[in-house]
Amino acid sequence: MLHIHNLTVSYGQVVALSEVSLEAPRGCVTAVIGANGAGKSTLMRAVAGLIIPKSGQVTFDGSDLVGVATDERVRRGLVLVPEGRSTIAEFTIEENLRLGGLWRSRFHQRESIAGVFDLFPALAKRHKMLASTLSGGERQQLAIGRALMAEPTCLLLDEPSLGLAPLIVQQILELAQQLAIEKNLAILLVEQNAVTALRVARTGIVLNLGEVVLHGPAQQIAANKDLRHAYLGY
């Protein structure tokens, strides 16, 4: 589904990502974990097309994404949910959701909104209220809901747990797993919270200082004590 091959990103002199390769197949969660500054968010933004990589390839659905703008990637089904619960505070919940799939027909939009409201009943109750009235967890739900409006085939989740209570983190990550299985999505999940992320992922990738240091089944990584100490610090 999503293939990343030898991706290198640098900001001026600083190399943020160095020859990163990975793939995210459909139907499961692929977790990218690593400490702060490991380049996780850079990876996500490069895949979404928000930053232009220095070299390397991103292929999606068999076609190369070089030179494809972010909005076009979204239309093709590659959707990012960025760090920090990014919703438009001045919009109502319904407007935020509509925004996620504006180019689709009204009929499809209505259908998808109903789907999102089924998934997040808390949002349905307040669909006419401004997003600024939501709590952090609900805003994260809204951001994911907006991404689902695009009918994605691949979802990029960037630190969905940031600043959320442990219980909500668990719910959100379990939701990611459920979406991957039920809707047959490819989900690339970037997390600092390694324990919970590895619990829901099939494959884990450990990133350190911009390089992939480990790639393997999530359960193995979670069980590897030395590795945990070296890169994940617990």
Added chain:
Amino acid sequence: MRSRLSSHAFICIGAWLVLMLVNNAIEPLMSYYLALVAMYATAMFGMVILVGLSGQVSLGNGAIMAVGAYVFALSYQHWNAVISMVLAGMAGVVFGLLLGIVGARLRGPYLAGLTLAFAVGIPAIANRFPSILGGEDGLKVPAPNTSIAEVIQAPTYDESSLDQFLTDPSSAGVAPDPTSTVQTFDTSPLDPGSFALEHWQASVAIAVACIVGFVALNLVRGRQGLAWRAVRDDPVAASVVGISPATTKVTAFVVSSLFAALAGGVFAQILSFVGPGAFGLKLSLALLVGVVLGGRTSLVGALIGAVIVVWLPELVGSLGNGWNDQVSNNVPNLVYGLLVVAVVVFAPSGITGLVTQLRSFRQR
């Protein structure tokens, strides 16, 4: 580490001495330009503080200059130049306080628009009270006559008195007292009688600019400068560390208005006349253009900006030679406008910023 007082005083007194020597050596016409540069620099020091450091884009300082100029002209009808300058400065502080109290609550574009209305509205007041303010014709500011001549007779001048003046908070905090401007006469190698009016105007302008520059240096390079920049960067974080964003923003207005009003008083003397035409939107825009070109956050930038604003019309005016007036009259403004756009786009920190960038580039 040398104290800031002595190093800043050294810079300002040094600049003053050099400029006075230059002033005595040049033609009256050049002296006139020198006076204009010093006058613009005085006002632009305030713009650096208001626009650059505290981040409040204001078009109101031209109007405050009008306030200073009118107060000076009115007061000069009764009292001498020194008292008139003090009154002009005080008027600047009052108006700055009023404008600041309204303006500090506003976000960027709102403030720019409010001060735009201020820049258009204040000069219009002159037309409302023709009996006092002279309407379109304005007020005359007579060239120095006996009252000044008397002061010129004051025999003693020594540098320590200037120093003492500078360190005396009671006299300088509100409005730098331009007594010293008159004293400068005695250092002139020329006989006061043959001293051209332009030279005298320039020496007033230079002295005011140096005193204002001294105060500006102290503020910009001290904690007040840090506080202004902090509030500009992040008002919430500033209040957390104990800086009141509102007070700090108003302070920037007050200080820059004080400078502007003093510049206005000097302008009145240079023009020998105060009228609404000289203080329109154009003047406010010129102040803004100057600091942007020179470098918004730098006092040296303000100096460069002042030179540009005075010299650019002369410089590019000659470009328009051979064309008709319709074209040549508009060349300077076209250049201004395009320059401002180019600087904001390509070098947001102005000429001074460009220089530092080049220097650090070469060091690599």
Added chain:
Amino acid sequence: MNQFLDFSLGGIANGAVIALMALALVLVWRSSRVVNFAQVGQAMFTTFISLWIYEVSGSWLLALLIAICAGAILGLVVHLLVMKPVRRADASGAIIATFGVLIALQAAAGMIWGGDPKAFVPPVANSGLEFAGRIWPVSWYDLLIFAVTSVLVLALSYVFTRTSFGLAMRASALNPEVARISGVRVSRMLILGWAMAGSVGAIAGVLIAPSATLSPNSFDLLLVFAFTAAVIGGLDSLVGAVAFGVGTGLVLSLVTGYSDASNAPIVSLVLLVVILLMKPDGFFSQSKSRVV
């Protein structure tokens, strides 16, 4: 009483033009969070172009259409060459750049067309209508202005609040990155916003020119009034801009009628100060200042 009525009606007609210019300011604000102080400069420039077309062709409608196109193009040029390259983080830089454009446009117009005021002929009679046995201070031309303003406001309000295009445009202005990752072509939205604002401003310029004279600086006061109206309306609200545009025209007309025209800028200033003291974000503003 009759006098009051006359002043009021005249004021509403002037207000409709202020409203149009305020509308242009709001459009740019909505699409890029910038107050375009060059807006009146652009309008002045396109009005000169349309005057030229009118003198050549003799057709007012053609002159208006050309002005609308020129306005859109000029808006586009200002956006692409000036505002887009200015860093978004540099808020004061954006404001200053618009003033730079204003200065340059006024100088360019002065070079091409000279500084002398020119007259602009209205397409329909601009003299008071006779009705019910008296002459009213409202002309066919004023009615035309009303009609154009109302149609534009209704159309724009519909587009912004009801259509997907409007939602995309608002999203691009409020949070470009979120808009982009939602599949919105943000740069296209910005271009459209500036072009639309340029056209609306151009219409305002052509409409106001007959009741004033046309010179490079003749719209300076209009900028102050339009800004006053847009700000009181909250900068975000189309309806607010129009309502307060008409209101501002009304107040200014009463002030001018009962006292003196030179009081108008002072009254505008006082109005602005009082309103901003009470409501620093204007009325109808959506975006509230956020804490922490």
Added chain:
Amino acid sequence: MLELTGVDVTVSGLKILDGVSMKVPAGSITGLIGPNGAGKTTAFNVVSGFVRANSGTVTFKGKSINHVKTHQLAKLGISRTLQAVGLFPTLTVLENVMLGATSRNKAGILSESLALPWVDKEQRVIRQKSVEILRRFTLDSVMDAMPGELPYPTQKKVALARALVSEPDLLLLDEPAGGVGAEEIRELSALLQQLTPECTVLLVEHHMELVMEVCDLIWVLDAGKIIASGTPAQIRSNQDVLTAYLGEAEVS
């Protein structure tokens, strides 16, 4: 040290805090935890003057601070960090930290404008102090760097240094462990324990390991109400807290 009594906050019809009463004993490290939207940040903002309580009182050292403005708190001895770090991007690290001591300034703008010698001296003392605290945080090598050039965890450390340079009696920490690595969290934990008892700490945090390790007392907020309080051990075994906030997995 700090006490909230019956604090209500209502924003556009929504009750965000509902009769919140809590105490922060002098010399303690007190934690405030709860789900997102429970009102933790609002409670913090009430204490630091960004938000006004509709009713109830906030007292600090026995005096009401209900109507004290944010910028005056530093003078009273209350210092806080911000969730979003809040360093001044155009000021160097040292200048940032020096501003933390603003509340200790005595010089007014008049003496500032003349750069009087005693103003200079005062500034040198503050500078010295700032350098010292940066050294203590092993940040002296980045003293002249701009905050934006530093990694996020380092920025958080600078922000903490800035909050401490005024030597506050009460330190309010808003998610100090958010977005930083395990290594830094260990450092932070050690530092917090060093601070007390001279400085009282109130901590809002989601990182449970840290909260459980350092806190003497924990208050749990849910939907605007205090649902529990006690020592870490008591909180860990409180059934209400488990269902509302921690979830079973976190404890096991």
